[in-house]
Amino acid sequence: MGRAPCCEKVGLKKGRWTREEDEILTRYIQAHGEGSWRSLPKNAGLLRCGKSCRLRWINYLRADLKRGNITTEEQQLIVQLHSSLGNRWSVIAGHLPGRTDNEIKNYWNSHLRRRIYSFTKTPTVKTGTDQPPPTAMNAAIAVGGSSTSPALVNMTVKKRKGRTSRSCMKKNSLVSSSLERSNKSSRPKRDVDDTQRNSLTTLTPVPHVPFIKDQFEGTKTQGSCADNTGEGIKEGGGGEMYDNTAKLSSLGPYQWLDSEMMRLDEFLMQGESVDLDVQLEGLEEMEREGEVLGLNHGTATETEKAAVVTVSCGESNGEWYNYSSSHKNNSSSSSGNGWFDWDWTSSVECCNQWDEGEKMLAWLWGSCSTRNDEEERSDNHSSPKEDPRRRSFTV
DNA sequence: AACTTGTTCAACCGCTTCTTG
DNA sequence: CCAAGAAGCGGTTGAACAAGT
Known part of the structure; x- marks a missing residue:
């Protein structure tokens, strides 16, 4: 019943x-x-x-709602958080003061999803042989995120023919839009800002910030959570110590989320078994020490802390697995979590930088690995079933 | 001017999670 | 610990509207 x-x-x-x-x-x-x-x-x-x-x-x-258009910064944050959190709109909204989950969800569905999809699908994407194919991570670049790839700068997404997107139109204030609805005859026409319109179809140049992937080049040591105290790592996969303070300190809080994911991913790609409990303990300790997301960026909010723990370390519900598997599974959206809706088949077909689509898929599976040369891509040439991560994270 | 088509977003729906007794 | 109710969440819908024909 x-x-x-x-x-x-x-x-x-x-x-x-x-x-x-x-x-x-x-x-x-x-x-x-x-x-x-x-x-x-x-x-x-x-x-x-x-x-x-x-x-x-x-x-x-609510009085504390922010009126007006989503800013570029908010846009980037939404994409970045979505790449880590998926369709957890309320969590994402928690990072954007004055914005509601509904607003962000609508914005994603009507603006960003299509735009990023265009980015991944567009045949005009020309990358060098050592440039990675589109991933959730670097798709964020499509809305103005960071990149080392000059090829991405000034790249345009084909604008669909027809009318101007209403996304460009100024949002009426909340109260006034209500009034206008109840008094249609007086509804003013919303004007279109050309600058805003262009910004929707053109990828604007962004300040050069090393792509997150590069942050961990060469850091193949075993260990657990990052140590911001300079004392090194004392726990984790193999107990080996290393200090990546400088690297982490150079990252923003949300980038840190991604970097931690990548490092975990890296361990797994090397066949290391990562104990999630140990990872979680490490992060909790960091949290107590005020190091999680503290990294020269102020104090983490409760939501941010929760996001770190959930996203980076996962829990028994398989959230971590969902993240790492999002690169390969979400085209089917079997989890129902709404990870990026990449069409991998099409992506492989439209990508001309590798001879075999299978290699590309292998790369995607290991897209968080720090090994990025051609030889090591070949190492990842294993079929999905052989992915070592599955041994550690069977849900 | 009328019609068609595409887009946006407020609101609804149903499910899940949390809280309380 | 359990059940019931409340609150929260994310997917979906459809009215309203702009722009093209």
């Missing part, structure tokens, strides 16, 4: 909220505070479902 509906649905209003409803809800919450959504409509005198009230408040009426 299914669950009872969250509230009595008979007679409840659905659809767009009116200005009057907004005012009633706002007044009520200002007087009584958030929460008790189930009883709120009745108490406030609204013919709405509690869930609807909650959504309206959280996504639209």
Whole structure:
């Protein structure tokens, strides 16, 4: 038997909220505070479902919501976080003050997903023989992230024929858009900013920051979590010590997430068994010491800490595995977690830098490895079934 | 001017997770 | 520990609208 509906649905209003409803809800919450959504409509005198009230408040009426377009910085952050976290919109929203999960989700679906997809699919992508094919990581570059690849700079994504994307249009303020909806005849036409329009179809040059992959060139030592104290690593795969303080210190907090993933990936590619419990302990210790995401970038928020622990070390629910496997599994989206929707087959077909698509796939499987020369790509030429990571992370 | 097509995003729905008794 | 209810989350929908024909 299914669950009872969250509230009595008979007679409840659905659809767009009116200005009057907004005012009633706002007044009520200002007087009584958030929460008790189930009883709120009745108490406030609204013919709405509690869930609807909650959504309206959280996504639209809250005073701390940021109005206006998503900035370039926010855009980059969204892509970067999405590459690490997948479709965890609420977690991603937690990193963007004033933005809601719904807003970010919509923005991703209507702006970024297609754009990044175009980036991976476009046959105009010309990379050198030593340039990696598109990955979730470097796809972030497509929206202005960092790259060592000059080939990516100024590369254009083909603009579809037809009308201008409405994404370029200025977003009305929350209240005014409500008013306009209730008074359509007075709705002003939204003008299009040419600069913004261009920015959607052209990859703009970005400051040179070493691609994250390069940060760990040559660091094949065993170990666990990064040590920011200069004392080295004392635990992990083989217990061997090394100090990567300088490298980590040069990274931003979100890059750090990726770099840690890569290093774990690297161990696994070498056939090392990584004990997730040990990794987790290491990170927790770092957290206690204020080192996690502290790295000259201020104090980590609770959300950030949670993201590090979840993404980097994983838990018994296989989150870590999902991350590393996202490069190869998500075209089928079997996990339902909504990882990047790459079409690997097409990507292989359109990529002309390697003779065999299989090699490319092998590279993708090991895309986080620090070994990037042709010889070592050949080492990764194993079929997916032979990927050593699977031995450690069978979910 | 009317119609068609493509895009956006607020809101809904159903499922999962959390909280409470 | 368990069950029920509340809250939260992510996928999906469809109205509204802009731009092309």
